[in-house]
Amino acid sequence: MNEIPLTYLPKIWLPYTQMKTAPVPLHAVRTEGSRITLQDGRELVDGIASWWTACHGYNHPHIHARVSEQLGRMPHVMLGGLVHEPVRELSERLSILLPGDLDHSFFTDSGSVAVEVAMKMAIQYWINRGVQGRKKLLSFRNGYHGDTLATMSICDPEEGMHSLFAGAFPEQVLADLPRDETSSAALDALLAERRHEISAIILEPLVQGAGGMIFHPPEVLVRLRALADKHDVLLILDEIFTGFGRTGTMFACEQAGIIPDIITLSKALTGGTVPLAATVARRHVFEAFLSDSPSAALMHGPTFMANPLACMAACASLDLFEREPRLEQVAAISRQLRAELEPCRVLSGVRDVRVLGAIGVVELDSVDDMNRLKNALVACNVWVRPFRRIVYLTPAFTITSDELTRLTQAIYHVIREGAFRKPA
Numbered sequence: 001m002n003e004i005p006l007t008y009l010p011k012i013w014l015p016y017t018q019m020k021t022a023p024v025p026l027h028a029v030r031t032e033g034s035r036i037t038l039q040d041g042r043e044l045v046d047g048i049a050s051w052w053t054a055c056h057g058y059n060h061p062h063i064h065a066r067v068s069e070q071l072g073r074m075p076h077v078m079l080g081g082l083v084h085e086p087v088r089e090l091s092e093r094l095s096i097l098l099p100g101d102l103d104h105s106f107f108t109d110s111g112s113v114a115v116e117v118a119m120k121m122a123i124q125y126w127i128n129r130g131v132q133g134r135k136k137l138l139s140f141r142n143g144y145h146g147d148t149l150a151t152m153s154i155c156d157p158e159e160g161m162h163s164l165f166a167g168a169f170p171e172q173v174l175a176d177l178p179r180d181e182t183s184s185a186a187l188d189a190l191l192a193e194r195r196h197e198i199s200a201i202i203l204e205p206l207v208q209g210a211g212g213m214i215f216h217p218p219e220v221l222v223r224l225r226a227l228a229d230k231h232d233v234l235l236i237l238d239e240i241f242t243g244f245g246r247t248g249t250m251f252a253c254e255q256a257g258i259i260p261d262i263i264t265l266s267k268a269l270t271g272g273t274v275p276l277a278a279t280v281a282r283r284h285v286f287e288a289f290l291s292d293s294p295s296a297a298l299m300h301g302p303t304f305m306a307n308p309l310a311c312m313a314a315c316a317s318l319d320l321f322e323r324e325p326r327l328e329q330v331a332a333i334s335r336q337l338r339a340e341l342e343p344c345r346v347l348s349g350v351r352d353v354r355v356l357g358a359i360g361v362v363e364l365d366s367v368d369d370m371n372r373l374k375n376a377l378v379a380c381n382v383w384v385r386p387f388r389r390i391v392y393l394t395p396a397f398t399i400t401s402d403e404l405t406r407l408t409q410a411i412y413h414v415i416r417e418g419a420f421r422k423p424a
């Protein structure tokens, strides 16, 4: 057990946690590379990079240096009426890095809010063009786009974390992914019938993450782009998880050769150091907001929008993508995950093993005792956070091969020992 006093608990309300029955959380005191040091001196190898953010590992000296310098000069200034060098540099670099004319970045401070801004952009795009009635979004089963009320409305209504709130937010349009001819025809028919209500289609490209680490091939994105064009609705790709190399290319949409009308980014945008998110629009979307009428402007503006420290961290992270061989590292991680997770496939209780880029997934038939499974992993000195029936790895791209082997071996070991089942 670690040494946190129990009185510590009631003051902090933890995420996704039943505070009455939850075990005392581990207390982290230091992070470095792919290691988390606990208060009691234990060191865990980190397998998920703090919810997929710390792509360069923790405490990268280059990000540290650029953020420290910015901290001394100007930690924050409001963006309303003022701009600053870090936001100028970051907007410029994102427009160069992103495919096509995804050129106009609107910054916020979390992924959920970036998605909300994308939703508002899409709805107002049609209003500004004089088209009435397009107030809904079309999203997909198993999708996840955030925890705020509006984003909850486009998450999977049953599998998602938000079924409790059904009826508390506007009903959207839900569909199955166009994985084959039949589901494509069904989506085509749905869009033909309801396009006059729909402002945009929204999807996490290639991987539906929090919905269960479910993969789909790039052809799905090609079909969606074609259907969006055919029915004249916008296409939003939520690359908050997949962006910045996670699936093997800088952005997942590159694998399909398509360009969404709006893209959302966060998580690895700052290399996992400071919160920042961006909603980036193509030129035709941006231009729909240009008008002599003030009411055509995008009415959104978080207080800490484009915080200079966060923008500087993002610029430093982009420096690292330019200078260091991140995509080669992702390819090497992918090969190692494939080789080292494959033996799990034959273990009792394993339904599937799958790998895409630097994402490795072992899907179980069911997990009867999640706390036991989590504790067994920590007992192997690794930090892996299974959810529902998914045990997954999304390590930092800088993880060493030995560290990755410690993670894959721990997963193999706890599954073989049946740590996901209730003790007999």
Ligand SMILES: Cc1ncc(COP(=O)(O)O)c(C=O)c1O
Pocket: 110, 111, 112, 113, 115, 144, 145, 146, 147, 204, 209, 210, 238, 239, 240, 241, 266, 267
């Ligand atoms: C695809 C996707 N969109 C949106 C979000 C929400 O981001 P945040 O937790 O920063 O609000 C997440 C978070 O996991 C995500 O994976």
